[in-house]
Amino acid sequence: MKRIRLDRWATQIQPPRNPRLHLPPFSSETRAPRRELQQRQYQIQHQWQHQRRHAVTRRKASSAAAAQLEEAESAAPIPLDTSQDGDGAASPPQPQYAPSHRRAAQSAKLSALHARLALPSKLPLQTLARCLIDPSADPRPGYNNAPFALLGQDLLGYYTSEYLMCHYPRLPMPVLFAAQYAYVGSATLGAMRAEWGVEVVAAPGQEVDPGLLQLKRSVPGNAMLDGETRQLKDMPQARRLGSGRRNEEYNFRRGMSSRIVFDDQFGDLQSGLQPADAQPYPGAAISSPAADGAEAGSEQEQLALDTAASAPPPQPQSPEETHPTTVEQGSASFIRALAGALYLHAGSAASKTFHKDHVLSRQLPLHTLFHFTHPTRDLSRLCAREGFEPPVARLISETGRLSRTPVFVVGVYSGDDKLGEGAGSSLNEGRVRAAAAALRSWYLYSPPDSEVVLPSEVEGAAGTGRSKKQWKPQMVDIGEVIT
Structure with a gap:
């Protein structure tokens, strides 16, 4: 179970509630952004007043004047974003691909x-x-x-x-x-x-x-791989x-x-995932093997890094x-x-x-997820590892031995303790199913609910309040049987 730093995710994804609290201290270097912010607010207010004045004029004008005014506005529309960059040119508005x-x-x-x-x-x-x-x-x-x-x-x-x-x-x-x-x-x-x-x-x-x-x-289809004779549906990991x-x-x-x-x-x-040699961000330094001319190589690398850093970041793609x-x-x-x-x-x-x-409210039968290839051998190894007596298969009951559909109920015992029970159409099938049932009962062991304390229940805000739980060391098993 891997631990993740959730506080880093929260600070990186969600912006701060009050951006004014995260502004740098006032200095001569920070005057320009604040001046631009004031100009931005003035332009938005002036634009709103301009649109309101046009709306009042349109209501008072006649139908012919209103038509001329609409034609003038369609010929020269007012941009929604009038912010200017360093060169003095207005930046184009952000394209909208999804509903606002x-x-x-x-x-x-x-x-x-x-x-x-x-x-x-x-x-x-x-x-x-x-x-x-x-x-x-x-x-x-x-x-x-x-x-x-x-x-x-x-x-x-x-x-x-x-x-x-x-x-x-x-x-x-x-x-x-x-x-x-x-x-x-x-x-x-x-x-x-x-x-x-x-x-x-x-x-x-x-x-x-x-x-x-x-x-x-x-688009549904079944394309061929590049340079291969396999198809995508035959190779789901392609x-x-x-x-x-x-x-x-x-x-x-x-x-x-x-x-x-x-x-x-x-x-x-x-x-x-990106390829192993992909840069994590534009202009990232990539190591290369050392050459004889180390100084010339370092100058070339520095020039390449400066060129990559000065290049503008890639623009967002279109849908x-x-x-x-x-x-x-x-x-x-x-x-x-x-x-x-x-x-x-x-x-x-x-x-x-x-x-x-x-998620957890959905029913999941865990016993159907097991698949044993050699259950009798695995059960013998498990009993030897845990110090139990070797398992012995015994016939519990049977019916129709000489008929077309016989049923044999076989149990697997370790001393006087019955580990599992299974039914089959033959003695060997009943023995194998009984061993598989014994293995499933071992692997599906669950401690009492009063002893189970999840790590997320006692850490952070979830571990405070009236329903606070005290941490209890949880069971750590030795592991599965390896044969």
């Missing part, structure tokens, strides 16, 4: 969704509308749900993993990965979006309702490659240690240049963004309540 946040307060779909999910009043409708905008519809990070989804994914994974590890401390790692995916995987989150009644827009744009999920759908590690190559044998260290919270390949996504991935991004937005606006208690009500 001003329309969120008048959206009936957003208000109904807010009430249906019983979200706290601290979460505004504008933030809920932003959670519905996928990066494929609006590539700007300040307008889509990518920052919220990144935080929400870590929160949902953290809450789910601590719940599983504290309530079922003996779960093997493959079963733990499968249980995490069953709770907060993309398929489950996509089903949750449909259950909530959130509809998906056919095509994103400014004219659609803010209560719809905005994304650019991927689009996930990109971190440069060897374990992401096709048909590479990845062990459990590799899945724990390198892969994501579900044990799958990391998705959306036509973004990669399309599926409805399942867009739905998962929406729910993860909603969990992250709840943490930022309402705190950790609201995010934990959301996780408990919508």
